Structure formats: C-alpha cells, structure tokens
Amino acid sequence: MAVRARYRMRDYTITADPVTPATYQAVCVTGEDADCGADSDHQETEAAVERWIAEHTRDTGHDFYRRARWDYVKAEPGAWQ
C-alpha cells in the first residue's frame, strides 16, 4: 500500500541584509589522508582572506583551500501557492 502525503508550498522572498556585512573565510584543505584544517576565521574583506592564504602558503607550502563568502539574508514568507 502506498502512503501519500500532501504539502502546501509557500513562496519566500530572500533578500540580503543591508545592515550586517558579509565576511570571508578560508580553510586549508591540503593533505592526503586528512586536511590541514588551518582556518582564517572570518575576515572583513576578500583581500584580507587572500593575504591569509598567501601567508599560510608561504609558511607551510600548502596550496589548496576552501574559500567562502558568508553573507546574511532575511527570509520573508509570502503567499501560499
């Protein structure tokens, strides 16, 4: 016997928060068995995270990173479909 479920769908408007600035972060994922894991923590600018990457590469020779831009958004529920 098949079980069926019905879900009501709703539209959401997602917009960038104008007050909270985005941050930038990089994590060193160099390594064969395990990632290095060194973390830049949250930086205020992309240039700052690139500077952190350059310094980490200079100091360790590591050359592979996961980089992210973290921004903040507001979600407002809209009409039901």
Ligand SMILES: [Zn+2]
């Ligand atoms: Zn590293």
